[in-house]
Amino acid sequence: MRTFPIFVSFDDTPPLVVGGGQLAAMKARLLLKRADHVDVAADLLDAELSAFVDAGRAVQLAPMPGIDQIRGRPLVISASEDEEEDARIAKIARSLGVPVNVPDRPPLCTAALPAIVDRGEVTIAIGTSAAAPVLAQRLRAWLEHELHPRLGDLAKLAGSFRDRVAGALPEGPRRRRLWETIFDGPAAAAMLQGEEAEARSLIDLEIERAAETRENDGHAPQGRVVLVGAGPGDPELLTMKAIRALKAADVVFHDKLVGEGVLELARREAELISVGKTKGAHSVPQSEINALLVARAKAGQTVVRLKGGDPFIFGRGGEELDALRVENIAIEVIPGVTAGAAAAASLQIPLTHREVSHTVTFVSGHEAGGAAPSFEHLDLRALASGNNTLVVYMGVTTGAVIARRLLDAGFRTALPVIAVENASRPKERRIATTISTLAVDPDSLGLSSPAVLIFGEVAGLPAAGTVERILAHEEVVRAYA
Incomplete structure (x- = not known):
């Protein structure tokens, strides 16, 4: 059962629970966390349900409710533990468009009950589309431990300031930045420590500052640009700082190689604009990208420039940095895991090793215009001494030319080479060969971009996982003997 998470209001009409036993009582108890009272349709009630009725939290209805008792309900839970009755209730609810849940019978359900983390005004619902309820419970236990117990108090405090903030600032980036300042700053910290009076005072100051800026400038303040390293593709390799930047962005300009899972972490309302470039085919010229970053920041937006790998390793981040500095745009740089490091980590081979390689050199596999x-x-x-690792980016199509130039410079013919395509991604592929084999047979790798090539003795160390190997032919060895 595929479900979409949604929160339902019980303010106008109470939910209905069908059944009077222990299972029905458990569901009623869950609903009463948010409903003032529930209606229970059953002839006999267990002790807990009877206590709810006596306390005015539940109203007992006749068993076997019909269309009139089900129509207009925000939710119906049929927990009669009678298969025929549960199926009848589900059929009526479906026909009326009323969300219905039947415990442990997913085919009868149009609504699933989540595991809930309750922090007052803050509610977190965890669902697994009825596939793994125990997993949902384990996730709830973890979140219960991680989330501050006064988080709901903080949300309630913020709610009391909403009207004032709306009157002080127009809807949009400036208002959101105010709330980010509040939640990331001393006001939130004070509230979580139970110091409500201090928290209110600090929020007052933040609102006044934001309103004064608006009055003095007469226009929206300038935004900022965050250059974010998206890593090699695996969302789990993002830094926490990178995730926070994505959650705060008004617009995200991203490369083509940025993984979809990474983009899904962006704020839901953020614009996602591809400005990706591939070898020899720039969909958006760099000068235009620079201009877009400047224009959006000057319009008061928080701009994330999301770049594959690390912004400052063959990512042209330096060019964007220069363009932004000329325009006095506020800049932040968040580093990312570069593809060479990700490939080495996946293979579990070190790029430097005290006994094998003392240095590592990162180079591009092509020059401007796509030339080798x-x-x-x-x-x-000097690098041919054997104590260096050479990591080549964007070198799939020029790998053979590179190998020949390295051999001409004195690199040994049997030097190991490992090429990794889609490092860290589910479709990662690894090819092991030698520098002389690659030099003679340019198509031997059979890989596509994005890929990195690792030349050096470390490439001959034992690697984790599956590595396809290309053996050197005799004529290759003779050619470079």
Whole structure:
């Protein structure tokens, strides 16, 4: 059963529970966490349900309710523990469009009851579409431990200021930034410590500051840009700071290689705009990307520039940084896991090793315009000593040319090479070969971008998981003997 999470109000009409036994009592107890009272349709009530009736929390109705008793209900739970009666109730509710839940009988349900974390004004509902209720309970236990017990008090306090904030600031980024300042700052900390008077005073100050800025400037204040490293694709490799930035963004300009799971972490209302580039085909010129970042920040928005890997490792983040500084735009940079590091971690091979490799060099596999790299800026003969690891980005199509240039510089013919496609992603693929095999057979890898190539003795260390191996042919060895 696929379900969409939604919160239902019980203010006007109480929910209906069908059944008078222990199961019905358990469901009524759950509903009474939010409902003032519930209606219970049964001829006999167990002790707990009777106590609810005596306390005015439940009203007993005749058993076997019909259309008139079900129509207009916000929710019906049929817990009669009689299969025929539960099926009858479910059929009536479905015909009337009333959400219905029958415990442990998903085919009869149009609504699922979640595991609930209750913090007063803050309610967290956890569902598994009836597939794994015990898992939902375990998640609830974890959240109960993690969430501050006064979180609901903080939400209630914020609610008491909503009208005042609405009158002081227009709806949009400025109002949201005020609330972010409140929840991230000393006001929230004071409330969570039980110091409500201090929290109210601090919120008053924040509202006054925000309102004064509006009056003095006469226009929306300038926004900011956050350069965020999205990592190699696995959302779990994002930093917590990166996730917070995505949750605060008004607009996200993202690369094509950013994983879908990463984009799903963005604020629901945020604009998601692809400005991705692939080798030799820039869908949006860099100058235009720079202009977009500047324009949106000057319009008062919080802008996230989400870049695959790390913004400052072959990500052109430096160019965007320069363009923003010229316009005096506020900038924050959040680093990301670069693809070379992700590939090494997945393989469980170190890029540096005290006994094998003392340094690591990151290089691009192509130059401007897509040409193979000349490496004129590198002392390849010095790197050929064997104590260095060379990590090549964007080198799938130029791998053979790179291998030949390294061999010409003195790299040994049997030097191990590992190429990793889609590092950290479900479709990750690894190919192990030698530098001489790659030099002779440019198509031997059979990989697609994004991929990184690791040249060095570390590539010959034992790797975790499956690695496809390409064996060197005799003519390859002879060619570079």
